[in-house]
Amino acid sequence: MTQKRYAKPLPPGSLGLPFVGETLHFLHSMKTNRPWEFFESRERKYGPVFKTHLFGSPTVVVNPPDGLKLIFTNHNKLVRGSWPSSIRKLVGERSLFFMEGDEAKRFRHILLAFLGPEALQRYVGRTHAMIQKHVEENWIAGGEIKAYQSVKEALFAVIYDLFLSLADEKEQQELLEPFRVVLHALIELPIDFPGTAFSKAMAGRREIMAKLDRMIEQRRLDLQSGKASAQQDLLSVLLVAKGEDGRGMTDEEIKQNIVMLVLGGHDTSSSSLAIAIKYIAENPSCYDELRKEHLEIAASKKAGEPLSIADVRRMKYTWRVVQEGMRFVPPTTGVIRRAIVDFEMDGYTVPQGWQLFGSMYQSNKKEKFFPEAESFKPDRFLGTGPVPYSYIPFGGGPRMCPGYELAKVQDCVFLHHIVTRFKWSLCDPDEIVQMAPLAAPLKGLPIKLTSNPI
Known part of the structure; x- marks a missing residue:
């Protein structure tokens, strides 16, 4: 491919080695816990828009906010969704991740029957009860706890109750391990050779799918006999x-979308919540403001009364804390789209078939978007908030993450239960947060708990 084909030149940059391009450099930056360096080093050399080669495809890294606005507002005009082949194979072609046009609209309509704001009102009480139980059993004043591991266990239990009505801890653990293996191979090179991380993940996927097959078969019988309801959980909603257009999902589509939502709804929430806990510990004034908000909510409740969706909507400062945590440490590295036509961007040609990568690291820590960028300031999200398209933890446009509201409920409810009971401090203030492939504290975020009840 040469620049002579185009009216405008290709962006500057390097496509790296044949086939692998610069993918190994990118993966190395993530595994050494410095993913921003991949983008910053190339931006210094080539400018804010540059070409590279990632996950088997030539790629243009776009500049925020204009480049991100372009790809979010021109879906199915200039670009469409694009994912590394490893994710495509592990999640499945029939998940919403990979659907476009009318088909994506139809599937999104079905998923929002469970994930929409109104539907979530039915599930806040269940989320409250499960997180309360986990905190009461595992968070002990005067002791230490690995907060990230605890959050993962609690939110996994919530997800499997809301998605599959799966309350048995042994069955949950049997699914937790194969999901963990799949998650850690999502952005590996898709080499299905015995012993590779990707091969192990494909085996884990087969195990997950077999378990879901049995669950679907049993749930269909329970729905027919009246033992289960159509609104019971995600599985029932997807079956009914x-x-x-009047069409439902096939069993294969149900399984793949459940896998997609578990990986998106559990692991990204675990990451964002753990990061919030870390920064709350580092910022005492943030803890004080957060506790004030939650004490007011607790005082408005009767003894034993669970939180409601109205209570979650009152947790405005809480959500700003989570947002600021995701600015400091994005749960994921960015968003990927694929050009469906040749088009011009910032004076360069983006060829049809090339990927476009919008990185969180090109805006989240920059002073021009976030003054005092190295300071933890949740109130920067007050009012209109950041410059549009400079902050995209849940994507944007018609492909915005459908699990946004569920993530908000999980994070806010968990913080309510711990901030009304404890203060905490970091056991290792220098603990590294690694991308594996989502942001995760390397040692599990051990914290020291001090009693601070209402």
């Missing part, structure tokens, strides 16, 4: 709900 229809798209705008």
Whole structure:
């Protein structure tokens, strides 16, 4: 491919080695816990828009906010979704991740029957009860706890109750391990050779799918006999709900979308919540403001009364804390799209078929978007908040993450239960947060708990 084909030149940069391009450099930056260096080093050399080669495809890294606005507002005009082949194989072609056009609209309509703001009102009480139980059993004043591991266990239990009505801890653990293996191979090179991380993940996927097959078969019988309800959980909704065209999902589509939502709904929430806990410990004034908000909410409740969706919507400062944590440490590295036509961007040609990568690291720590960028300031999200398209933890446009509201509920409810009971400090203030592939404290975020009840 040469620049002579185009009216405008290709962006500057390097496509790296044949086939692998610069993917190994990118993966190395993540595994050494410095993913921003991949982007910053190339931006210094080539400018804010540059070409590279990632996950088997030539790629243009776009500049925020204009480049991100372009790809979010021109879906199915200039670009469409694109994912590394490893994710495509592990999640499945029939998940919402990979659907476009009317088909994506139909599936999104079905998923929002469970994930929409109104539907979530039915699930806040269950989320409250499960997180309360986990905190009461595992968070002990005067002791230490690995907060990230605890958060993962609690949110996994919540997800499997809300998605599959799966309350048995042994069955949950049997699914937790194969999901962990799949998660850690999502952005590996898709080499299905015995012993590789990707090969182990494919085996884990087969195990997950077999378990889901049995669950679907049993749930269909329970729905027919009246033992289960159509609104019981995500599985029931997906078995019963229809798209705008009157069609439902096949069993394979149900399984793949459950895998997609578990990976998106559990692991990204675990990451964002753990990072919030870390920064709350480092910022005492943040803890004080957060506790004030939650004490007011607790005082408005009767003894034993669970939180409601109205209570979650009152947790405005809480959500700003989570947002600021995701600015400091994004749960994921960015968003990927693929050009469906040749088009011009910032004076360069983006060829049809090339990927476009929008990185969180090109805006989240920059002073021009976030003054005093190295200071933890949740109130920067007050009012209109950041410059549009400079902050994209949940994506944007028609492909915005459908699990946004569920993530907000999980994070806010968990913080309510711990901030009304404890203060905490970091056991290792220098603990590294690694991308594996989502942001995760390397040692599990051990914290020291001090009693601070209402």
